Structure formats: C-alpha cells, structure tokens
Amino acid sequence: MKEDQLKLLEKIRKSEIKLSDIWINYWLEYSNPSVWQFWLCIAMLVIPLVILILFIDRKKIFHLGFYGYGIHIFFAMIDAFGVIKGLWIYPYKIFPALPASVSLDSSFVPVTFILLYQYILNKGKNYYIWILLLCLALAFILKPLMVGIGLFRFGGKENFLMLFWGYAVVALISKWITDFFIFLSKTRKWSLYRE
Numbered sequence: 001m002k003e004d005q006l007k008l009l010e011k012i013r014k015s016e017i018k019l020s021d022i023w024i025n026y027w028l029e030y031s032n033p034s035v036w037q038f039w040l041c042i043a044m045l046v047i048p049l050v051i052l053i054l055f056i057d058r059k060k061i062f063h064l065g066f067y068g069y070g071i072h073i074f075f076a077m078i079d080a081f082g083v084i085k086g087l088w089i090y091p092y093k094i095f096p097a098l099p100a101s102v103s104l105d106s107s108f109v110p111v112t113f114i115l116l117y118q119y120i121l122n123k124g125k126n127y128y129i130w131i132l133l134l135c136l137a138l139a140f141i142l143k144p145l146m147v148g149i150g151l152f153r154f155g156g157k158e159n160f161l162m163l164f165w166g167y168a169v170v171a172l173i174s175k176w177i178t179d180f181f182i183f184l185s186k187t188r189k190w191s192l193y194r195e
Contacts, residue, residue: 075105
C-alpha cells in the first residue's frame with residue numbers, strides 16, 4: 001500500500017474507534033437496560049423469533065428461510081447505508097457495537113415478511129399486491145409510530161415515501177432471488193455439476 005493510503009486508512013480506523021466510544025458512552029447514558037425503549041427493542045427482537053418458530057410451515061422452512069434471509073440481508077444493508085449516510089438514526093440499541101437496529105433488521109421485519117410470504121404461498125395469493133400492502137404498513141404506520149415514540153429519527157429531509165421504496169425494493173429483490181434459486185433447483189440448465 002502507498003503511504004498516503006495507509007495514512008488515510010489509519011485515520012478511518014481511529015475515527016471508527018472514536019465513534020464506537022461515543023456510541024458506548026451514549027448507550028450507557030441513554031439506551032441501557034434502565035430505559036423502557038431498551039426493553040421494547042429486546043421484545044422486537046425476541047418475540048417475532050418465537051412466533052416464527054411456533055408458526056412457520058415446517059414443510060417450506062428452507063424456502064421461507066432463504067427468502068427471509070434475503071429480506072434480512074438487503075434490509076440490513078439499506079438500513080446501514082441510511083445510518084452511515086446520516087439519513088436516519090436509531091436512538092436506542094440493544095448493544096452499542098451492533099449496527100443500526102438489530103431488532104428490526106434481524107427479527108421484526110424479516111419475520112413479518114416471512115409469515116406474510118408463507119400466507120401468500122399457502123393461500124395462492126398475489127405476492128405483489130400483498131407485499132405492497134405490507135410495505136405501505138411498515139413505511140406509513142410502523143415507522144411513524146417509531147418516530148412518535150422516539151425509536152427512529154430522520155436526519156434531514158428524508159420521508160416515509162423513501163422508506164416505502166426501500167421496503168419495496170428489498171421485497172422484490174428477495175422474491176426474485178428466491179424464485180431464481182427455486183428455478184435452479186428444478187433444472188440442470190447452466191450447471192456443470194454432475195452427480
């Protein structure tokens with residue numbers, strides 16, 4: 001590496017350590033287990049996972065899990081991007097070192113999508129219509145509620161419509177990737193693998 005590159009990399013590393021220390025101090029003061037928001041974040045992490053374990057269709061568990069993992073990954077990426085770019089912030093975290101909102105990214109949102117997708121598959125419903133309704137509910141009901149109780153804050157001129165588009169893009173990409181892998185599982189096209 002060039003000397004200029006190493007210097008800049010070291011500056012980034014030191015900035016990240018400083019930011020981490022700021023988050024830890026903030027968490028100890030405002031986001032620790034002594035505040036009710038912390039326990040709401042814990043509930044948003046644990047309760048959906050328990051519900052998923054109890055109600056997931058075990059015959060379709062890998063299909064649903066693959067889809068849900070896609071929702072989780074893409075939503076976490078969009079959420080992390082939004083936080084890093086200062087578009088929004090989550091004032092309460094379960095742990096200060098974890099990115100954005102682990103409760104939403106890893107549990108609440110993916111489980112909600114998985115259970116609706118399961119309903120869609122089992123009842124033969126139109127994915128796009130039902131997911132559109134879910135995206136509208138998350139963007140225009142859940143997020144404003146989170147703003148109202150202080151669990152989510154915009155950084156500037158962002159709005160709930162922008163969040164809706166984020167949810168919609170995640171839902172579409174996750175569905176299309178899941179459909180593609182299901183297609184691949186049923187064909188030998190493009191495969192060099194031989195049993």
